[in-house]
Amino acid sequence: MERLKPVDVVVIGGGFTGLLMAKELATRTSVSVVVLERGPDRQLLDYMDDMDEVDFSLRFRMMQNISEETVTHRHTTANRAVPVREWGHVRLGTGTGGSGEHWTGVANRYPEDTFIIKSALKERFPASRIPADLSVQDWTLTWKDIEPFYTRVEEMMGIGGKAGNLQGRRIDGGNVFEGPRSKEYPVRPHLQSYAMTVFEKAARELGYHPYINPAATLPADYTNPDGISRPACQYCSYCMLYGCMIGAKAQPTNLLLPILKEKKTFTLRNGCWVRKIVHRDGRAEGVEYRDENGREIFQPASVVVQATFTSGNVRSLLLSKIGTPYDPATGRGTLGKNFTHQMSGGGNALLVYPTKLNAFMAAGGQGMAFSDFDGFNQLDPDANILRGGTFTGGGGGGHPIASFGTTPPGTSARNWGSAWKQAAIEHNDRTGGGPGFSAEHLSYRHNFLDLDPTYTDKWGDPLLRTTIDWTDHERRMRDFSAKISDRMAEEMARVSGAKIHHRPAATTGRRSGRYQTAAYATTHLHGGAIMGDTPADGVVNTYLQHWDVPNLFVIGASAFPHAGPTNPTMTALALTFRSADALIERYLKNPGKLV
Numbered sequence: 001m002e003r004l005k006p007v008d009v010v011v012i013g014g015g016f017t018g019l020l021m022a023k024e025l026a027t028r029t030s031v032s033v034v035v036l037e038r039g040p041d042r043q044l045l046d047y048m049d050d051m052d053e054v055d056f057s058l059r060f061r062m063m064q065n066i067s068e069e070t071v072t073h074r075h076t077t078a079n080r081a082v083p084v085r086e087w088g089h090v091r092l093g094t095g096t097g098g099s100g101e102h103w104t105g106v107a108n109r110y111p112e113d114t115f116i117i118k119s120a121l122k123e124r125f126p127a128s129r130i131p132a133d134l135s136v137q138d139w140t141l142t143w144k145d146i147e148p149f150y151t152r153v154e155e156m157m158g159i160g161g162k163a164g165n166l167q168g169r170r171i172d173g174g175n176v177f178e179g180p181r182s183k184e185y186p187v188r189p190h191l192q193s194y195a196m197t198v199f200e201k202a203a204r205e206l207g208y209h210p211y212i213n214p215a216a217t218l219p220a221d222y223t224n225p226d227g228i229s230r231p232a233c234q235y236c237s238y239c240m241l242y243g244c245m246i247g248a249k250a251q252p253t254n255l256l257l258p259i260l261k262e263k264k265t266f267t268l269r270n271g272c273w274v275r276k277i278v279h280r281d282g283r284a285e286g287v288e289y290r291d292e293n294g295r296e297i298f299q300p301a302s303v304v305v306q307a308t309f310t311s312g313n314v315r316s317l318l319l320s321k322i323g324t325p326y327d328p329a330t331g332r333g334t335l336g337k338n339f340t341h342q343m344s345g346g347g348n349a350l351l352v353y354p355t356k357l358n359a360f361m362a363a364g365g366q367g368m369a370f371s372d373f374d375g376f377n378q379l380d381p382d383a384n385i386l387r388g389g390t391f392t393g394g395g396g397g398g399h400p401i402a403s404f405g406t407t408p409p410g411t412s413a414r415n416w417g418s419a420w421k422q423a424a425i426e427h428n429d430r431t432g433g434g435p436g437f438s439a440e441h442l443s444y445r446h447n448f449l450d451l452d453p454t455y456t457d458k459w460g461d462p463l464l465r466t467t468i469d470w471t472d473h474e475r476r477m478r479d480f481s482a483k484i485s486d487r488m489a490e491e492m493a494r495v496s497g498a499k500i501h502h503r504p505a506a507t508t509g510r511r512s513g514r515y516q517t518a519a520y521a522t523t524h525l526h527g528g529a530i531m532g533d534t535p536a537d538g539v540v541n542t543y544l545q546h547w548d549v550p551n552l553f554v555i556g557a558s559a560f561p562h563a564g565p566t567n568p569t570m571t572a573l574a575l576t577f578r579s580a581d582a583l584i585e586r587y588l589k590n591p592g593k594l595v
Contacts, residue, residue: 001288001296007032007267010287010301012274012316014039015098016569017555017576018307019256024580026263027226029588033265034299036272036289039064039094042101043253047243053401056241060087062102064094069457071311073517075469076446077328083455083463088518089341090525091241092309096270097252099309099523100569104240105216105249105364107159108390108566109150111375112179114440115139117562121386124376130386131473133445135338137561140531140542141578143179149574151183154214156573157250158222158230161185161214175211177371190219190233190366192394195357195432198498199368199394202491208370213392215365216250216569226259237399239364249364272297275461277304277320277552284552290459303583306554313558314449314528315464322549323529323539326448328467334539335529336450338443339468340563341515342524343389345437345478347485351498352408356429359398367395373484374565383480385473389439389565391484398429406431408501434489437481438522441563444471449528469515524568526560543582543594544575550593555579 009025011018014037022033055061072081093099113120118138121130153159163184164174189212192200196212203210217239223229233248247254260266271292278285278298286300306313314336317323323335372378373388405415405424408431412420452465486502493500532538535547544559546552555576557568564571582594 001298003298004300006286006300006302007034008301009033009303009305010299011035011305011307012277012287013037013098013306013308013312014096014252014268014270015093015307015309016100016252017572018305019097019252019260020573020576021305021307021555021580022266023256023259024577024584026260026266028584030265031588034267034269034301036274036287036299037096037268037270038273039096039098039270041268041270042096042243043257044243044247047245051236051238051242051245053399057399057402060091060241062093062095062241062243063087064092070463072452072455072463072465074465074467075514077467081452081454081465081467084517089516089521090523091520092311092523096257096268097243100252101243102241103251103364103569104567106567107154107157107161107214107216107365107570109178109181110564110566110571111177111371112143113375114564115142115146117442120376125386131444131471135443135445137338137530137532137537139561140533140538146571146574146578147179147182149577150570151181152577153570153573155186156224156226156255157216158187158218158224159185159214159216160187160189160219162189162211164209164211172209173211175369175371176209177374177377185214187218187220187222190215190217190363193358193362193366194355195359196366196368196394198492198496199435201495202488203368203370205491205495206488208372210368210370213365213367213369213395215363217244217363217365218248218250219363224255228255228258230254233363235361235363237360237362273459274316275319275459277306277316277322279320279322279549279552282549284549302551303587304552306552307556310525310528310556310558311449311464311466313554313556315451317529317539317554318451318464319461322546322552325450328445328448331445334532334535334537336448338527338530338561339447339449339466340441340443340526340560341468342522342526342563342565342568343439343441343474343477344521345439345481345485347434347482347489348503349434349486349489350406350408350501350503351432351434351489351493351496352427352501353430353432353496353498357432359403359429359432360400362395362398367392380480383476385476385480386442387440387565389437389477389481391435391437391481391488393433393435393488404428408499409503434485434492437485438565439477439481440565441474443527443562470513475513524557524563526557526563526568529554529558530561531559532561541594544579545582545587545594551591553579553583
């Protein structure tokens with residue numbers, strides 16, 4: 001094995017959190033920083049002339065090669081896990097920027113009480129209402145602790161939106177249910193499409209409080225505090241699963257790499273497959289990896305930052321034998337505990353509008369939402385659920401292939417043939433559904449991560465095994481969301497003159513039964529290396545420093561004790577800023593445990 005020259009900090013993973021940590025270190029200190037990224041190099045020029053829908057949307061060009069590494073899944077410990085053989089429930093990015101290159105750009109903060117979820121549930125409900133196998137816990141921090149870091153992320157990205165709670169003052173047109181924010185968004189919200197105006201009018205008619213989604217796809221030209229200038233979005237709709245061809249979408253290659261490339265203390269190495277973190281006597285010594293030619297290499301470092309995707313973070317710690325694996329039977333151990341996947345739902349309605357929607361002209365994150373049912377807001381006692389979620393709709397982004405072929409029930413007996421083709425052409429760009437729903441996925445004792453005893457990756461290392469299933473609580477949440485979504489769809493039809501059809505549940509993508517890996521939900525996985533107030537209830541402390549190995553920091557959504565109701569990107573980056581401050585301002589000056 002080749003041993004390289006030691007560096008001060010090695011970062012595993014060149015995605016959003018890893019490159020943000022590297023940027024903070026490289027611009028605020030003189031330490032040497034090496035980022036190891038498994039996938040290929042990516043940059044803006046790669047996206048400027050290549051928006052092939054078949055290649056990106058169907059063949060998943062920007063995703064991890066599932067033939068080299070995947071995960072296995074089972075519903076319960078009584079089942080045998082089997083490998084996920086094609087991208088279904090999640091889509092994990094690879095290459096410089098990771099999933100931060102192909103994300104949609106929805107840029108929500110979590111609700112204020114998310115961070116004290118266990119305390120909030122205890123205060124709200126009697127013990128008899130809280131499931132015995134619920135394993136939620138408070139996050140080690142509060143809204144007051146994280147809010148300044150949300151602001152830093154929004155200013156770095158140039159998030160477009162409108163405040164709904166500015167320093168405690170409620171403002172119509174923004175999310176009036178959000179936690180109090182210290183500053184207004186740095187950029188105005190996106191322009192409204194016709195579908196957004198229909199959504200807004202219907203929501204107001206029903207007494208809800210709609211707002212334009214906050215988005216990381218710039219509604220106007222913007223220069224951030226680091227001096228990075230980006231142009232306004234051109235509404236091409238190629239955001240989800242694509243890198244932005246002009247740089248309007250906030251992504252690591254246009255926000256962070258331009259700064260890092262100017263720093264002589266920074267090095268990015270692509271094609272590096274990290275296999276384990278080497279440690280001894282409670283201290284990380286570096287990482288072992290294979291380069292693109294298959295050579296075994298050891299990179300010594302004084303500090304290691306584990307910054308891959310949620311599943312990658314947990315698998316790396318398990319393979320490295322750092323921490324105590326979680327045992328659901330006894331509740332002992334923390335590594336792999338509290339695995340969650342954001343819950344989604346909605347109704348079965350299909351609207352056929354009397355006019356074309358021009359849905360092909362859109363921006364990632366563009367759309368409307370209302371948070372009247374977030375958290376404990378307006379929970380129907382008959383629904384028997386503990387938390388609600390956010391309703392969204394009115395967005396566009398229909399690509400030519402993916403958007404073609406939606407027709408009302410009964411239009412054609414088959415989804416092929418001349419009659420179907422004619423109906424598809426007639427209804428093309430005129431259809432839409434009721435609001436979608438995203439909600440908190442509370443953590444349960446039986447949902448966890450560990451190493452699979454049977455299946456391995458291309459190097460012979462065990463795959464990560466996911467044990468997860470929906471409970472009756474998630475199924476009741478979907479039923480609850482369906483009623484509201486269908487009510488909204490009826491009102492949208494009334495205010496727009498659209499015809500409403502109700503599709504069979506099986507055709508809408510709503511999963512009312514078991515957890516599935518075949519149908520896409522979101523790429524929002526959380527937990528497994530959660531933050532805790534003590535080593536007994538967390539893998540990392542409040543600064544994302546590993547409890548057992550103080551010179552190891554594990555950053556990203558793997559630290560979330562449960563899943564919030566919306567996209568986790570802003571929260572993951574806010575926690576990264578907070579962790580970077582602690583590493584730079586405290587640990588590097590006095591190495592040891594941060595308390």
